[in-house]
Amino acid sequence: MRTVDLVVIGGGSAGMAAALQARKEGIHDILILEKEDSLGGILTQCIHNGFGLTEFKEELTGPEYLQRFVDQVITEKIPYECGAQVLDLSKDKVISYSKDGKFETLKAKAVVMATGCYERSAGAIQTPGDRCSGIITAGAAQKYCNIKGYMVGKRVVILGSGDIGLIMARRLNLEGAKVICVSEIMPYSAGLNRNIQQCLKDYDIPLYLSRSVSRTIGKDRLEKVILSAVDEKMNFIPGTEMEIECDTLVLSVGLIPYISLLNNVDCPTSSTKGAVVNNYMETMIDGIFSCGNCLHVHDVVDFVTDEGRTAGHGAALYLQKRIHKENDIKTIAGNGVSYIVPQFINKNADENITLKLRVRKPLKDQWVMIKSGDNLIQKIYKSAVIPSEMLLINLSKDKLAQITDNLTIQLEDK
Amino acid sequence: MKNLDSKYDVLVVGAGILGAFVSRELSKYDLKVGLIEAHNDVGNGCSGANSAIIHSGYDPAPGTLKAKFNALANPMWDEIADELDIDFTRKGSLTVALYDEQVPLLKELIERSNKNGIPTKLLTPEEVKELEPNISPKVKAALYAPTAGIIDPFNAVVNVIENAVDNGVELLLNNKVLSIKKENDYFIVGTNKNEFKTNIVINCAGVHSDQIAAMIEPIDWKTTPRRGEYFVLDHFLDGFVNHTIFPMPSEKGKGILITPTTSNNYLLGPSSELIDDYDDVSTDKPTLDKVKAQILDMVPSVPLNKVIRVFSGNRPTTTRHDFIIEYAKTDNHFINVAGIESPGFVCAPAIAEYVVKELVNKVCSLIENKNYNPRIRKHIRLNKMGHEEKVEYIKNNPDFGRIICNCERVSLGEIKDALSRNAAPTTVKGIKKRCRAGFGLCQGGFCQSKVVEILADYYNISPLDVLYDDEGSNILLKKIKEGK
Numbered sequence: 001m002r003t004v005d006l007v008v009i010g011g012g013s014a015g016m017a018a019a020l021q022a023r024k025e026g027i028h029d030i031l032i033l034e035k036e037d038s039l040g041g042i043l044t045q046c047i048h049n050g051f052g053l054t055e056f057k058e059e060l061t062g063p064e065y066l067q068r069f070v071d072q073v074i075t076e077k078i079p080y081e082c083g084a085q086v087l088d089l090s091k092d093k094v095i096s097y098s099k100d101g102k103f104e105t106l107k108a109k110a111v112v113m114a115t116g117c118y119e120r121s122a123g124a125i126q127t128p129g130d131r132c133s134g135i136i137t138a139g140a141a142q143k144y145c146n147i148k149g150y151m152v153g154k155r156v157v158i159l160g161s162g163d164i165g166l167i168m169a170r171r172l173n174l175e176g177a178k179v180i181c182v183s184e185i186m187p188y189s190a191g192l193n194r195n196i197q198q199c200l201k202d203y204d205i206p207l208y209l210s211r212s213v214s215r216t217i218g219k220d221r222l223e224k225v226i227l228s229a230v231d232e233k234m235n236f237i238p239g240t241e242m243e244i245e246c247d248t249l250v251l252s253v254g255l256i257p258y259i260s261l262l263n264n265v266d267c268p269t270s271s272t273k274g275a276v277v278n279n280y281m282e283t284m285i286d287g288i289f290s291c292g293n294c295l296h297v298h299d300v301v302d303f304v305t306d307e308g309r310t311a312g313h314g315a316a317l318y319l320q321k322r323i324h325k326e327n328d329i330k331t332i333a334g335n336g337v338s339y340i341v342p343q344f345i346n347k348n349a350d351e352n353i354t355l356k357l358r359v360r361k362p363l364k365d366q367w368v369m370i371k372s373g374d375n376l377i378q379k380i381y382k383s384a385v386i387p388s389e390m391l392l393i394n395l396s397k398d399k400l401a402q403i404t405d406n407l408t409i410q411l412e413d414k
Numbered sequence: 415m416k417n418l419d420s421k422y423d424v425l426v427v428g429a430g431i432l433g434a435f436v437s438r439e440l441s442k443y444d445l446k447v448g449l450i451e452a453h454n455d456v457g458n459g460c461s462g463a464n465s466a467i468i469h470s471g472y473d474p475a476p477g478t479l480k481a482k483f484n485a486l487a488n489p490m491w492d493e494i495a496d497e498l499d500i501d502f503t504r505k506g507s508l509t510v511a512l513y514d515e516q517v518p519l520l521k522e523l524i525e526r527s528n529k530n531g532i533p534t535k536l537l538t539p540e541e542v543k544e545l546e547p548n549i550s551p552k553v554k555a556a557l558y559a560p561t562a563g564i565i566d567p568f569n570a571v572v573n574v575i576e577n578a579v580d581n582g583v584e585l586l587l588n589n590k591v592l593s594i595k596k597e598n599d600y601f602i603v604g605t606n607k608n609e610f611k612t613n614i615v616i617n618c619a620g621v622h623s624d625q626i627a628a629m630i631e632p633i634d635w636k637t638t639p640r641r642g643e644y645f646v647l648d649h650f651l652d653g654f655v656n657h658t659i660f661p662m663p664s665e666k667g668k669g670i671l672i673t674p675t676t677s678n679n680y681l682l683g684p685s686s687e688l689i690d691d692y693d694d695v696s697t698d699k700p701t702l703d704k705v706k707a708q709i710l711d712m713v714p715s716v717p718l719n720k721v722i723r724v725f726s727g728n729r730p731t732t733t734r735h736d737f738i739i740e741y742a743k744t745d746n747h748f749i750n751v752a753g754i755e756s757p758g759f760v761c762a763p764a765i766a767e768y769v770v771k772e773l774v775n776k777v778c779s780l781i782e783n784k785n786y787n788p789r790i791r792k793h794i795r796l797n798k799m800g801h802e803e804k805v806e807y808i809k810n811n812p813d814f815g816r817i818i819c820n821c822e823r824v825s826l827g828e829i830k831d832a833l834s835r836n837a838a839p840t841t842v843k844g845i846k847k848r849c850r851a852g853f854g855l856c857q858g859g860f861c862q863s864k865v866v867e868i869l870a871d872y873y874n875i876s877p878l879d880v881l882y883d884d885e886g887s888n889i890l891l892k893k894i895k896e897g898k
Contacts, residue, residue, distance in 0.1 A: 035820060085817035098825075101812030103805045121857035123646070123723035130696045131725065133882035133889055137859045144863055150877060150890040175894055215696075220886035236699070247891065260821065260855060263649075 005029035006315050007095055007108035009086050009261065012041015013301050014292025015114030016069040017308025018315065019078050022112075025316035031106075032073070032080035033097055039073065039080060040066040041116055042139070042293075043301065045146045048167055050194075054302035065301060091265045093287055110287045110315045113275070114308060115261065117293035119164075120254040122216075127159075127251075129215040134222030138164040138252040145171060153248025157225050158182040159213050161189040161196070163299065163388075165252020170199035172250075179205050180244055183227050185212040185234060188362050190252075190388055192299055213249065214241065222247055255297040259290075271339050272296035278327045278344040279353045280314025281307065289315050296341050296356070299390055303356070310354075324348045329403055334369075334410025336360055338387065345400070345407065353400060355393040357409055362386040365414040368393070373405030381414065422448045422584075423778065425603055425612035427591055427626055429453075430461035431567070431759050432751050433618035434574035435766035441581035443770075443780040448610060449575065449583050450603070452590035452622075454884045455844045456837055457571030459620045461759065462847065463695065463727025464642070465684060466567045466675055467658055469757035470507060470559035472527030472534050473668055479737040481530045484757045487764035488532075488561055494763055497788045498573040500566060501676035507562035507658040510542065510712060511554045516662045523557050523663075534559045546655055548715050562658055566676045567759065568847035572837055577790045579836035581783065586610075588885060591619070594629040596745065601630075614778060616749045616769065621692045621730040623738075623752035631744045639728040640667075640755070642684025643697045643705060646723040647716075648855050649678045654716075661712055667729075667756065670708040672716065677822075677850060682709045682716070689728070697724045722855055729755040739765060741773065749773050794831060818868070819861040821854025826868070833872050840873065842866060843883040866890070 006027050008015045011034030019030050038044065043051070046062030053059060056068070073080060081099060088096040093108040119137040127135070134153060141152045142164060156177050158165045161184040173179045182200060187210045189196055200207050214228035214236045229240035257274035259267075268276045268284045274295040275283040281291045291311035292304045317323040327344035340357045359366075363385050370378040370393065377399055385391065393409070426437045429451035437449040453459070468491050471484030495502035511520045520536065527534040535558045542549055542556045579585050589605035594615060596602075603610045619626045624637040658673035666686040673681050685701045702724060709716055732738060732753035742748035751769060754761065774780070796804055796814060808815040814827030832839055832848045839845045842852065842865050851865055852858030858865070866889060870877045881887045 035817065083816060085820060085823075087817075087823060098808060098815040098817060100816045101809055102815050103808040105801060118856040119859045121722065121859060123857050124721060126645075126697070126699070126702060126721065126724050128696070128698045128702075133887035136889075140859045140862060144890060145894065148863055148867075148877070149894045151892045151894060152890060154891055215698075219693075220882075220884050221888065258855075260649075 002106040004031045004106055004108050005319055006110045008032045008112045008114060010114035010116060011039040011080055012114060012116055013043060013066060013304045014308035016073055017305040018112040018114060018291055018312035020072055020076060021309040021312030022316045023076050023078055025313060027316050027319055030078050032078060033084040033086055034080060034082045035085045037082050039070045045143050047146050051301050055305055086261060089261045089265060091285060110318050112311050112315055113288065113290040113294055114292045115258050115294040117255040117297050118258045120256060122251055125253050127213055127216055130218050132218035132220055132222050134218060134247050135216060135249045138168045138250050141168055141250050151175060151177060153177055155180060155246040156248045156250055157244055157246045158250045158252060160184060160252035161191045161207060162252035163191045163195050165250060166191045166195040166199040168250055169205050170203060173203050180246055181206045181208055183208045183211045185230055192388055216249060222249055225249055257294045259294050270343055277342045279342050279346055279349055280323060281311035282314050287318055299388060330406040331355065332406055332408040334408040336411030337409050340409055347403060350397065352397060353395045355395060357391050358387055359385045359411060360387065363411065367412045367414055369410050369412050371408045372403040377402055421600060422446050422610060422612035424614040424616060425450055425610055426616045426618055428619040429456040429575060430459050430618065430620050431571050431762045432754055432765065434571050435762040436616055436618055436769055437583045438574050438578040439766040439770040441578045441583050442783055442786045444783050447583045448586050450586045450589050450591060454588055454841055454881065456575045457568060460727045460729060461571050462568055463725055464567060464759060465671060465673060466565055466681060467673060468563035468565050468760045470532050470562040471530055472523060472532040472559050473663055476526060476529035479739060480757060483761035483764045485531050487761045490763045491563060498577055498790055499793050500570045500573050502563055502565045503676060504561060504563040505657050505674065506558060506560045507660060508542065509557040509660040511662060512550055512552050514554060517555050519662055520555055520557055532559065533561060548654060548713050550712055550714055564658065564673060564676055572848055573790055575837045576835050580790065581786050585837055591626060614747045614774065616751060618751045621728050623730060623750065627750050627752060630748055631742055635732050635734045635738065638731050638733060639689050639692050640731045641687050641689045641726050641728050643701050643726040644681055644683030645721050647680040647720040648722045650717060650720050652678060654680060655713065659712060670705055672709055672713055692728065695726045695728060697726050722857060731755045739769065746777050818864050819851035821856050822850040824849050824851040829868055841881045841883050
């Protein structure tokens with residue numbers, strides 16, 4: 001059985017960043033396994049702009065952004081295989097994968113999981129009504145539109161105001177479809193404010209809040225949907241039905257880390273539905289790291305790249321036997337915070353650590369309080385927080401030194 | 415196109431599990447057999463939307479046709495599964511009493527199973543908990559039926575029909591029967607596309623069988639479709655439940671069950687609602703909420719966040735409340751096989767034997783088909799191969815290394831194999847049913863566009879013409895930059 005020092009599963013933004021960082025830190029024997037026919041991941045189909053503002057201080061399209069990393073992977077001569085689907089990953093890091101004409105099992109000394117996320121489907125949200133053609137997730141619609149060159153619909157309703165839904169509202173509209181409305185079950189949008197402005201308001205596409213699809217109707221192809229208002233418990237309110245004739249329902253109802261490969265390794269997961277990790281992005285399974293959207297779903301790719309680097313750094317330290325193994329500080333999502341990544345911090349890490357978190361609901365005038373036990377380590381003022389915008393908190397080495405107890409982050413009204 | 419020149423000996427109406435076994439049974443003889451189906455694929459009605467169970471047969475009232483055929487058919491499935499390469503496992507079933515007042519009913523069920531000749535055993539709460547650690551702690555007793563099994567219902571229908579077509583049956587898809595007229599000594603069966611002549615008609619039209627039967631004579635029974643809504647859970651843990659677990663039966667049926675499936679998913683359902691529209695297979699929230707509540711009563715820790723799909727199917731219940739397997743009143747060349755609701759799936763092979771050997775045989779001479787082969791070409795199952803064997807196989811058959819569906823690990827080789835068979839899929843749903851591409855966690859979000867391309871390539875059509883399911887179910891509506 002072939003042995004490889006570092007296998008990176010997934011050649012998207014997170015995977016490429018991890019591989020490049022590990023190489024930079026002296027890891028030579030790396031293999032990136034990518035299931036699609038080219039490196040790049042989901043960005044290959046994201047032809048809109050807005051990528052790279054943090055990373056490159058300029059606004060790039062998805063393909064432009066990813067190409068900069070593909071170029072580096074090639075320059076650095078990091079080995080990669082495309083069309084290679086990992087079928088099995090064991091606790092001792094034995095990996096089986098297959099591609100055209102090849103099935104191989106190899107032993108990795110370290111693994112970085114960078115497998116991205118998947119979209120919640122109509123089945124998963126139990127959309128009531130007929131299961132006809134014309135009900136499609138936004139990412140799938142985007143792939144047909146931007147990669148394959150086909151329109152999935154002419155009269156479109158979008159359910160869910162996640163960023164891809166908003167991007168696809170604009171995209172389908174520009175390609176000549178009538179985008180009738182975007183309907184969001186929550187009382188606020190799940191997308192970034194800039195996308196609400198640039199994808200909906202600029203094109204006069206209405207956004208209905210606290211409304212969802214109470215019925216899909218269509219024999220072979222979708223013919224109409226019924227939108228109903230929902231109460232606080234998400235139950236449909238009778239008498240609020242709006243009937244809309246359309247041939248397509250595009251779903252943007254949530255992205256979920258795609259980690260079925262971890263099923264066989266008993267890897268603890270968190271409320272993000274990704275693996276539990278420490279500040280090196282190492283999961284609770286020795287030598288298996290995780291980063292990017294398979295760890296928690298990001299709103300900006302620049303942060304995915306950064307997290308990939310952290311995982312690549314962690315994997316390099318691990319391979320060089322310089323990693324600290326004690327996960328001694330736990331991070332706790334306190335009042336108003338839905339999750340924090342990483343879930344564990346190593347006190348002796350001796351490096352700056354970035355904590356990423358999301359709030360539960362939109363709020364104004366908040367203190368983000370960072371406490372170690374009862375000691376306030378830091379507090380940061382935010383004039384407004386929304387769930388769709390991830391908060392980044394940098395813990396410097398000095399601050400880290402003050403931490404003695406579990407770290408709680410919570411919101412307090414100013 | 416009129417096919418009036420070619421006359422069939424037998425035309426079977428409906429390509430569900432009954433039509434499948436009846437036409438396969440007929441293919442054992444030298445007969446010109448047509449299998450006619452309204453939909454664009456086989457097994458698209460109730461046969462593809464049920465609990466995927468091979469029932470043991472303890473439950474039907476003794477003396478009914480349901481009881482008789484269930485007892486006859488259950489033991490037939492080992493051989494059928496082997497010949498036709500169908501996933502089938504005898505997991506056994508448990509019918510659980512959660513409340514004290516149900517325990518006497520359980521004893522009545524034991525008596526009933528004895529009368530039906532089905533082996534069962536009464537289990538103590540401790541025994542139930544040992545077999546099913548996740549069962550509700552309030553369980554009082556259970557009826558264990560070891561011969562119950564789970565089956566892949568999609569490939570059961572497909573493989574039986576593939577075999578029938580291998581043996582000479584003609585499959586006539588997209589032909590909705592609109593009229594049947596007797597002319598001289600044969601029938602003219604008119605569809606939306608063709609007219610077919612046939613000596614014998616066998617009506618296996620499921621929920622629509624009353625409409626077909628009424629085309630030649632007035633009938634005194636009627637289909638009252640009963641919709642059953644289900645949840646499908648993703649693979650999450652082998653052995654979360656190990657048996658098909660039923661609640662106590664009621665007049666509405668065997669109740670809302672939880673069962674493992676042959677694909678290592680779990681199925682929860684079905685509800686039971688009488689509906690008017692024979693083809694309405696929609697789902698609704700209040701009904702699904704009821705299904706959830708009843709399952710939670712039986713198995714409180716069921717992870718409902720693992721739901722990947724909801725679906726429904728319509729049981730062909732009739733006003734007679736038992737199977738109808740008989741000649742039409744006015745014509746013994748017209749055979750009704752109607753009202754085959756649960757446990758119809760398991761009964762299908764025994765019913766088919768009866769129909770052909772007892773009913774067709776009396777009105778038509780049956781000469782053995784010397785070329786009849788009971789087996790289909792074996793499917794390639796990479797997960798059953800050892801490591802070296804797999805390396806070698808994929809090296810020689812590169813398409814089997816190319817994974818199209820990541821969630822269910824379906825290779826291009828498997829899809830091409832399905833396309834190369836008789837009764838081949840022509841639609842995205844057809845591939846999903848046969849190969850499981852699109853069946854998993856992402857529900858085709860990742861692989862559907864690849865499957866569309868494979869179908870377009872194979873049939874040499876535009877992706878715009880690739881269908882999800884029936885005619886009119888196109889997935890893509892126009893090319894970008896094509897104009898209006």
